[in-house]
Amino acid sequence: MAEITAASVKELRERTGAGMMDCKKALAENNGEMEASVDWLRAKGLAAAAKKSGRTAAEGLVGVAVSGTRGAVVEVNSETDFVAKNEQFQEFVREVSQLALQTGGDVEALKGAAYPGGGTVEEKLTNNIATIGENQSLRRAALLEVAEGAVVSYVHNAVAPNMGKIGVLVALEGSAPAETLNALGKQLAMHIAAANPLALHADELDAELLERERAIANEKAKESGKPANIVEKMVEGAIAKFKKESALLSQLFVMDNKTPVSDVVSQAGKDAGAPVHLKAFIRFQLGEGIEKAQSDFAAEVAAASGVPQPVA
Incomplete structure (x- = not known):
């Protein structure tokens, strides 16, 4: 049996919000495996x-840039939030966001791009690490583009213009007036920042994710003690609900919490007298998916729970 450490108990508590003893039991039941314990x-x-994708696990900034019918978003990480407030660091994020409009989502191409003032983006980043005195990394980038219409950006928890903790791009296609597209795009981007959809359409949701949700729903339904045919219906209902709540077009618009996003887009086109098509979106949340470094709180958890810590 795998050793259950205070650090693993702490991580599971942070990711699920469950109690300490429940987290210990979950880890024990699942041989210390984190993902299996979350599902349990x-x-x-x-x-x-x-809560894996929703928790901020690193510092730094997400930056956005829009030019005409093209928009880019980048994530640049730092060790501390203090560096994210540094003007030198912010200037780097600002410039890299603009460069990503040309290089797109290829991080290696972006690193090799010429940086204003001389050298490459990667060389400038290396210089920043040396002068600021803290490790930094250009983690990811993405680009959205439409032939006709608008790409609209939004930054949540902005610390400076066009950079903050969450960056969103929305691509709208159509011949509607620019003011219509920009207003709609801004509202949709704010919705995406808050609701965190996993795909545009339900049929685009990751198959592995759906199977995992199905397994969880099946386990919950079985514990109800109902007959197998009822359990099956409960599972299908749970999956249908998950799809509806996870796909952007079927989510209820946060502005009124009753109108599906697809209807909001359709109505905007009718009001403008020209069809509007929501082509795509991108949402970057700072640090999502990056494992946090453990803090000294693990020792406090160990003292309170009796969970042994491994000897270094």
């Missing part, structure tokens, strides 16, 4: 939802 807690109703 969810199946038992001890965690509201998986």
Whole structure:
């Protein structure tokens, strides 16, 4: 059996919001495997939802840039939030966001791009690390473009113009007036920042993710003690609900919490007298998916729970 450490208990608590003893039990039941323990807690109703992608696990900034019908978003990480407030760091994010309009989502191409003032982006980043005194990395980039219409950006928790903790791009196609597209795009981007959709359409949701949700729903339904045919219907209902709540076009618009986003887009086109098509979106949240470094709080957890810590 794998050793259950205070650090693993702490991580599971942070990701699920479950109690300490429930987290210990989940890890023990699943041989210390983190993902299996998250699912176990969810199946038992001890965690509201998986929080892996929603938690900020690194510092730095997400930057956006828009030019005409093209928009780019980048994530540049730092070790501390203090560096994110540094003007030198912010200037780098600002310039790299603009360069990404040309290089697109290829991070290696972006690193090799010429940086204003001389050298490459990667060389400038290396210089920043040396002068600021903290490790930094250009983690990812993405580009959206339409032939006709608009790409609209939004930054949530902005610390400076066009950079903050969450960056969103929305691509709208159509011949509607620019003011219509920009206003709609801004509202949709704010919705995306808040609701965190996983795909544009339900049929675009990751198959592995759906299978995982199905397994969790099946475990929950079985614990109801109902007949197999009812359990099957409960599972299908849960999956249908998950798809509806996870796909942008079927989500309820956060502005009124009753109108599907697809209807909001359709109505905007009718009001403008020209069809509007929501082509795509991108949402970057700072640090999502990056494992956090463990803090000294692990020792406090160990003292309170009796969980042994591994000897270094």
